[in-house]
Amino acid sequence: MKVWNAVYTGLAIAGSLSCAAAVEKKDLASEIWADIESATTCAACDAVLEILKGLADLGDAAFVDTITEICILAKAEDSDVCTGAVGLEGPIIAQSLREMTISSHTSQLFCITFLGLCPYPDVTPYNVTFPSPKPSTTRPAVSGQSPIQVVHFSDIHVDPFYETGSNYNCTKPICCRPYTPDDAPGNTSYPAGPYGNTKCDAPLSLEESMYAAIKSIAPNAALTIFTGDIVDRGVWEVNETQNLKDINDAYSRMSGLTQVYSTAGNHEASPVNAFPPTALNSSVSDQWLYNALSSNWETSIGSSAAQEELNFGAYSTKFPGGNLRVISLNTNLYYKENFWLYEKTMETDPSGQLAWLVNELQSAEDNGERVYIIGHMPMGLSDAFRDGSNYSDQIVNRYSATIAALFFGHTHQDQFQIAYSNYTDQTYQNAVEVTYIGPAMTPSSGPAAFRVYTVDPVTFGVLDITTYIANISSPDYQTDGPVWEEYYSAKAAYGPLVDPPLTDPAAELTPAFWHNVTTVFESNNDTFQQYYARKSRGWNVGSCDGTCQTSEICQLRAAAAEYNCAVIKPGISFRKRDEGLERSLGHVEENVCEGSRARPIIARLAARDGLLEDALRKARRK
Ligand SMILES: *[C@@H]1O[C@H](CO)[C@@H](O)[C@H](O)[C@H]1NC(C)=O
Ligand SMILES: *[C@@H]1O[C@H](CO)[C@@H](O)[C@H](O)[C@H]1NC(C)=O
Ligand SMILES: *[C@@H]1O[C@H](CO)[C@@H](O)[C@H](O)[C@H]1NC(C)=O
Ligand SMILES: *[C@@H]1O[C@H](CO)[C@@H](O)[C@H](O)[C@H]1NC(C)=O
Numbered sequence: 325m326k327v328w329n330a331v332y333t334g335l336a337i338a339g340s341l342s343c344a345a346a347v348e349k350k351d352l353a354s355e356i357w358a359d360i361e362s363a364t365t366c367a368a369c370d371a372v373l374e375i376l377k378g379l380a381d382l383g384d385a386a387f388v389d390t391i392t393e394i395c396i397l398a399k400a401e402d403s404d405v406c407t408g409a410v411g412l413e414g415p416i417i418a419q420s421l422r423e424m425t426i427s428s429h430t431s432q433l434f435c436i437t438f439l440g441l442c443p444y445p446d447v448t449p450y451n452v453t454f455p456s457p458k459p460s461t462t463r464p465a466v467s468g469q470s471p472i473q474v475v476h477f478s479d480i481h482v483d484p485f486y487e488t489g490s491n492y493n494c495t496k497p498i499c500c501r502p503y504t505p506d507d508a509p510g511n512t513s514y515p516a517g518p519y520g521n522t523k524c525d526a527p528l529s530l531e532e533s534m535y536a537a538i539k540s541i542a543p544n545a546a547l548t549i550f551t552g553d554i555v556d557r558g559v560w561e562v563n564e565t566q567n568l569k570d571i572n573d574a575y576s577r578m579s580g581l582t583q584v585y586s587t588a589g590n591h592e593a594s595p596v597n598a599f600p601p602t603a604l605n606s607s608v609s610d611q612w613l614y615n616a617l618s619s620n621w622e623t624s625i626g627s628s629a630a631q632e633e634l635n636f637g638a639y640s641t642k643f644p645g646g647n648l649r650v651i652s653l654n655t656n657l658y659y660k661e662n663f664w665l666y667e668k669t670m671e672t673d674p675s676g677q678l679a680w681l682v683n684e685l686q687s688a689e690d691n692g693e694r695v696y697i698i699g700h701m702p703m704g705l706s707d708a709f710r711d712g713s714n715y716s717d718q719i720v721n722r723y724s725a726t727i728a729a730l731f732f733g734h735t736h737q738d739q740f741q742i743a744y745s746n747y748t749d750q751t752y753q754n755a756v757e758v759t760y761i762g763p764a765m766t767p768s769s770g771p772a773a774f775r776v777y778t779v780d781p782v783t784f785g786v787l788d789i790t791t792y793i794a795n796i797s798s799p800d801y802q803t804d805g806p807v808w809e810e811y812y813s814a815k816a817a818y819g820p821l822v823d824p825p826l827t828d829p830a831a832e833l834t835p836a837f838w839h840n841v842t843t844v845f846e847s848n849n850d851t852f853q854q855y856y857a858r859k860s861r862g863w864n865v866g867s868c869d870g871t872c873q874t875s876e877i878c879q880l881r882a883a884a885a886e887y888n889c890a891v892i893k894p895g896i897s898f899r900k901r902d903e904g905l906e907r908s909l910g911h912v913e914e915n916v917c918e919g920s921r922a923r924p925i926i927a928r929l930a931a932r933d934g935l936l937e938d939a940l941r942k943a944r945r946k
């Protein structure tokens with residue numbers, strides 16, 4: 325009997341079993357049950373992994389065909405979504421599974437990501453090497469000179485197939501497309517308006533409206549930051565040709581904005597999230613994407629940075645209008661849904677990006693430059709691998725006197741994260757850096773938004789943030805078009821509440837200030853609730869009390885993922901039976917910002933007792 329057989333029978337209530345196997349089965353079941361009761365369900369996950377690995381060993385085609393077939397039969401998604409998502413992402417997942425050692429660091433992370441089982445493995449200790457020790461200099465004081473403006477927008481997710489009048493209430497991850505004749509304009513009781521819908525990605529009309537608003541609200545902006553995600557979330561039917569078109573089109577529409585610095589979102593790749601690190605030597609490569617980004621970015625970032633970007637999507641460039649260096653990172657190289665990263669032994673520094681970042685920051689420090697770091701995924705999220713997050717936070721800490729601020733997107737929400745020199749002693753004195761997370765333009769998680777930062781022209785420290793929104797819930801939105809209004813100013817909202825109050829327009833919103841704001845959130849419920857509502861621009865605001873509030877504040881205080889208080893929610897729940905353990909569906913995490921559809925599909929299928937086991941048996945017989 326093969327290993328997987330012994331293991332799977334421990335989980336499933338299987339039919340005819342030999343006596344020996346039945347004994348084996350029972351022992352494994354009680355072992356797993358003990359694990360479950362002590363909340364270390366790695367063994368249960370490993371049993372599922374053996375089955376998935378068994379399928380992957382039959383080859384990419386068998387893996388994709390089998391998962392697709394049961395996805396359709398089990399109605400885990402519409403059949404076109406099953407076929408598309410599994411067809412695109414399946415081969416990468418199968419490749420990782422074939423290489424994977426069960427019970428390794430890699431397999432534990434796979435278990436957390438796919439099935440919500442297994443506790444987080446400890447961060448593998450690694451000290452980033454720095455060319456010189458941290459100097460005693462600290463953040464420079466504000467210059468007091470007349471401030472400049474910096475625009476930030478993110479996650480535009482423009483859907484070229486959006487059709488006014490089509491069904492906004494469909495069965496797929498995004499709607500407002502005429503998927504079927506019933507969804508077509510004129511045939512549906514749920515016609516989408518011309519300027520977007522919360523169940524859909526953004527129409528072109530909304531994108532154009534936002535750029536026009538940016539030009540009229542901040543006509544003198546010195547620079548613009550776009551933190552990625554151009555392509556719509558119809559991830560089951562993306563391809564390179566269409567993504568290239570979407571990317572080139574969006575950048576040509578952005579060309580009227582001032583000095584745009586951009587970064588690659590996880591949705592820019594096809595398959596979604598698929599950014600192979602350079603060491604993989606994979607036959608699949610993102611060169612097509614890096615080439616396209618490079619040529620779109622060249623006018624803003626210059627030819628040498630555009631050349632550098634071709635390596636792995638990152639670049640470092642000098643802002644022509646002041647003493648600022650902009651470093652754009654490819655954070656997809658630390659994203660848990662980039663399935664290329666689940667290598668047998670996971671790399672400490674995929675594509676060498678961290679070593680490159682150290683070099684860039686060291687030369688910025690040597691040259692007395694200020695630095696903005698921009699990227700798509702904030703590194704303190706549970707979307708980021710804890711190892712990469714730890715190592716990058718070491719770098720942020722080392723160069724905290726040089727980095728003026730960091731800017732990200734991805735969550736679609738209005739948030740921030742604080743980096744500390746000591747995460748077990750989170751005080752305003754230990755707060756070293758602030759990560760600004762810009763809200764999305766796509767209206768699927770709240771009204772479309774962008775921000776204008778007021779910035780010191782010498783230190784590039786952020787003095788204030790004003791967020792603008794187009795209120796999609798306003799009754800005239802679809803008839804009159806988006807009206808862009810000031811939503812709130814961070815300094816006006818929070819400045820008077822910290823002690824001492826920070827209301828001087830020339831004062832910087834320092835890491836210490838943001839730490840003090842989180843202290844206000846702990847003691848002043850009204851202010852915390854206002855913050856919580858602002859995350860989604862007042863849209864669909866749930867209640868957040870008790871542990872919700874504690875974990876929100878914990879996340880704000882974690883620019884390193886291991887300190888963000890994320891709790892793993894089991895994607896599979898287990899019930900003890902005489903014959904063994906019975907599986908059923910637990911919590912399948914679904915984020916608006918996540919790309920993968922194959923992941924939740926696999927989670928749902930794995931939760932069905934016996935389904936994958938039967939499929940494997942059948943596939944082996946073929
Ligand atoms: C990292 O540096 C610390 C302090 O110097 C040291 O105690 C630790 O052993 C180092 N860790 C590794 C993995 O080298
Ligand atoms: C979507 O359609 C279902 C029936 O198919 C209906 O019950 C539901 O209220 C609709 N949702 C919206 C947001 O209109
Ligand atoms: C609307 O539905 C009718 C009947 O099913 C169909 O013939 C027609 O093509 C549909 N309209 C569109 C635009 O698809
Ligand atoms: C790529 O996707 C687009 C939009 O779904 C589709 O029209 C086109 O046929 C696809 N191209 C290829 C080569 O698959």
Ligand SMILES: *[C@@H]1O[C@H](CO)[C@@H](O)[C@H](O)[C@H]1NC(C)=O
Pocket residue numbers: 603604605
């Ligand atoms: C990739 O290619 C390089 C150079 O040919 C080689 O050193 C490296 O071991 C290869 N990596 C893998 C994972 O095969």
Ligand SMILES: *[C@@H]1O[C@H](CO)[C@@H](O)[C@H](O)[C@H]1NC(C)=O
Pocket residue numbers: 447448449450713714715717718747884886
């Ligand atoms: C990195 O991990 C080590 C444990 O290996 C931990 O002591 C340290 O606090 C972490 N640092 C950051 C910045 O996350």
Ligand SMILES: *[C@@H]1O[C@H](CO)[C@@H](O)[C@H](O)[C@H]1NC(C)=O
Pocket residue numbers: 746747748749
């Ligand atoms: C971090 O803070 C804790 C709690 O105050 C303290 O025990 C620890 O020594 C500090 N670590 C460092 C590296 O200063």
Ligand SMILES: *[C@@H]1O[C@H](CO)[C@@H](O)[C@H](O)[C@H]1NC(C)=O
Pocket residue numbers: 795796797798799861862
């Ligand atoms: C958006 O409009 C709705 C409906 O008029 C209103 O209830 C809501 O308060 C508005 N949101 C904001 C942030 O102004």
Ligand SMILES: *[C@@H]1O[C@H](CO)[C@@H](O)[C@H](O)[C@H]1NC(C)=O
Pocket residue numbers: 752822823824826834836837840
């Ligand atoms: C933060 O709060 C402390 C008191 O807890 C205060 O001494 C400090 O000046 C405040 N700093 C800022 C920037 O708000």
Ligand SMILES: *[C@@H]1O[C@H](CO)[C@@H](O)[C@H](O)[C@H]1NC(C)=O
Pocket residue numbers: 849850853867869
């Ligand atoms: C905090 O405010 C919310 C919203 O007003 C309310 O539901 C909740 O009960 C308050 N919590 C506490 C602890 O006062």
